Amino acid sequence: MSGLADVIRAEIEAAGPISFARFMDLALYHPEFGYYERRSPVGRHGDYYTSVSAGGLFGELLAFAFAQWGAGLNDGPLQIVESGAHDGRLARDIVDWFRRRGGGRSQIEYWILEPSIARRAWQKETLGPCAASVRWASDWDSLPDCGVQGVIFANELLDAMPVRRWAWDAAAMNWREWGVGRIGDAFAWVRLDRPQSTGPDSSPTGMSDPNEFFQSDASLLAVLPDGFIVETCPAALTWWRNAATRLRRGWLLTFDYGLTFEELLSPSRSQGTLRAYHSHQVSNAVLDRPGEQDLTAHVNFSALRAAGEAAGLKTEHFESQGSFLVRVVGEIERQSGRFGDWTPGRRRQLKTLIHPEHLGHAFRVLAQSRQARL
Ligand SMILES: C[S@@+](CC[C@H](N)C(=O)[O-])C[C@H]1O[C@@H](n2cnc3c(N)ncnc32)[C@H](O)[C@@H]1O
The missing domain is CATH 3.40.50.12710 (Rossmann fold)
Structure with missing residues (x-):
């Protein structure tokens, strides 16, 4: 044993x-x-795949979507809080996209909510030069007192609680x-x-x-x-309630089996x-x-949705990962030139992320927002 x-x-x-x-x-x-x-544990040599193990495109698509949402918030830097960041790959893909878009300057304040000291060390290593644009919080109370203006999100965190x-x-x-x-x-x-x-x-x-x-x-x-x-899953509900309470203005979302x-x-x-x-x-x-x-x-999305709405959030999207990302790609196409080329590698990754037989159907997105300032 x-x-x-x-x-x-x-x-x-x-x-x-x-x-x-x-x-x-x-x-x-x-x-x-x-x-x-x-x-x-994640990826080809591990036990299972996540959207992050498909390659960098998932993070780039999220970064694009977050930038769109941030544009509607106007004042101050866009704050992005990720929880369940594991080895930091998704954080690196998102931060790197913003750095490249800003000519090397990051226009965001990226926080990783991470209680584990070991995982923080892995995240710093993966982030490399992008680590300079990232801050860490060990718990909700270590985030800025005035709350978050931007996006709080997780990928496959709640189904691991x-x-x-x-x-x-x-x-x-x-x-x-x-x-x-x-x-x-x-x-x-x-x-x-x-x-x-x-x-x-x-x-x-x-x-x-x-x-x-x-x-x-x-x-x-x-x-x-x-x-x-x-x-x-009491822990998942507590996480969602904590996130909803901390969200001063902006979006709360999760990608999960559920x-x-x-x-x-x-x-x-x-x-x-x-x-x-x-x-x-x-x-x-x-x-x-x-x-x-x-x-x-599986995550109980009805329970999360009700908890967010009870905290004053509006449900914006509850759908498959495939349809959520297809909408993001539609917006990218509409604003041609702001994203980067659709190389064969990127097209392959997109298929993995949105195709119903790959990750597009099994994963779902719940996105809620608070538009008015608290
Ligand atoms: C299924 S993995 C997903 C990893 C990564 N988000 C991805 O998509 O590849 C779940 C991760 O959430 C982390 N985790 C679980 N509970 C957590 C918590 N309360 N706060 C932060 N991370 C947590 C686990 O340690 C693990 O790294």
């Missing part, structure tokens, strides 16, 4: 079964053995939480006697209990099959959306090999 498996085993030994959110948090983010403490896993008990008309225990050396699913705290994000406002998830339509519970599984509330309840999702990636193979064996495979669950 790996060092991380020993750590998790010891925790279960000491206090009994743990919530899946705790298991996922340790598997991905344990400071010594966590999966994301490794630098290269720890989730809790619940099964519907039709006889008791209640949710039961699935946790993680042990059978011998192996980890196994166990029903928890009662929901467990997973830290600060498990507050009622963080949707720690899926009854909150169903408040909008409790009548659905009467017809939900016994054993139907949903995941909730579904709406109705889609999460479709019969084809009765086993939930939790899965593992290892060497580009997807599996349901999420309790195997902790720290050596990626774990992910």
